[in-house]
Amino acid sequence: MIEVIDLKKSFNGTEVLKGISTVFEKGKTNLIIGQSGSGKTVFMKCLLGLITPSSGSIRYEGRDYAEFSLEEKRDLRQEMGMVFQGSALFDSKTVEGNVMFPLEMFTKQSQEEMQERVDFVLKRVNLVDAHTKYPAEISGGMQKRVAIARAIVMKPKYLFCDEPNSGLDPKTAILIDNLIQEITEEYQITTVVNTHDMNSVMEIGEKIVFLKDGLKEWEGSSKDIFKTDNKAVSNFVYSSELFKKVRQMYLEERA
Known part of the structure; x- marks a missing residue:
């Protein structure tokens, strides 16, 4: 907390x-x-x-x-784990190398222990076959998942x-x-x-x-935001077409 x-x-x-x-x-x-x-x-x-x-x-x-x-x-x-806006992956490192980097920098784990942890988090983010790929070889969504894996590798x-x-x-x-x-x-x-x-x-x-x-x-x-009468919040969220549609559906269900 x-x-x-x-x-x-x-x-x-x-x-x-x-x-x-x-x-x-x-x-x-x-x-x-x-x-x-x-x-x-x-x-x-x-x-x-x-x-x-x-x-x-x-x-x-x-x-x-x-x-x-x-x-x-x-x-x-x-x-603290951090997922940056642009993923911030090392272009010269593989997916596996990117995720292993914090372990190499901040722990004294053996190579076997680090490899086991990297394999685990990559599997957790559904990237079991991407170990040897480089960031330029994978999609933006996959890059985000690599960034999440790196962020959680240190538990x-x-x-x-x-x-x-x-x-x-x-x-x-x-x-x-x-x-x-x-x-x-x-x-x-x-x-x-x-x-x-x-x-x-x-x-x-x-x-x-x-x-x-x-x-x-x-x-x-997210449920409260449908019901708020705060004008500043409403002005911000009403700029989203998605919100307008979802809020209308919510109000219709409540009617």
């Missing part, structure tokens, strides 16, 4: 985060949504420890990150995904969403997804935090 308490961040006198408080629960897919400039990226970087907040606190399993020693911060970072407690569906067709995006949710539930990871994709909101939005101008404007689930 990650608890955020009155988080603020300023750059050169400009306040980007203006006092955000929320809780990201273990075993759930927690989504951060909002328009460009809402503070989503800065918020996630604070959660990752890449940016130091101006004030407020971030607590991991009840402990304030600001009170961690350097060694404890290093240990925490090794418990993280926390999984962060930055626009995981960027550049994917709708069908593949749904498959990636479902994979993220399955892994989150299966391994009881605290997953935080930064997204603007309303498909993701509908598919896996167990907890949604909507940011607007650096503030937490609204939070709830």
Whole structure:
């Protein structure tokens, strides 16, 4: 679990985060949504420890990150998996090499142990025959699955995904969403997804935090978002044709 308490961040006198408080629960897919400039990226970087907040606190399993020693911060970072927007795979490494990289860097496991773990996570993301392929030889959806495999190979407690569906067709995006949710539930990871994709909101939005101008404007689930009378949320989600159709179906079922 990650608890955020009155988080603020300023750059050169400009306040980007203006006092955000929320809780990201273990075993759930927690989504951060909002328009460009809402503070989503800065918020996630604070959660990752890449940016130091101006004030407020971030607590991991009840402990304030600001009170961690350097060694404890290093240990925490090794418990974090990250799926980047562009997958961020090494072009010169095979699929197997990309997934094995964190194990080689941060563990003292034997080659046999590393190979066993890599085989396991690649099988988990349905890439059993891709070990020797290079990123340029596989599709965008497969690259995302490699990125997810690499993110979970260290058995993280926390999984962060930055626009995981960027550049994917709708069908593949749904498959990636479902994979993220399955892994989150299966391994009881605290997953935080930064997204603007309303498909993701509908598919896996167990907890949604909507940011607007650096503030937490609204939070709830994908079911709650159908019923909200918050105008800022409505204006954001109504821009999606998918949401309009799904909401109309929901209202008709409730009538």
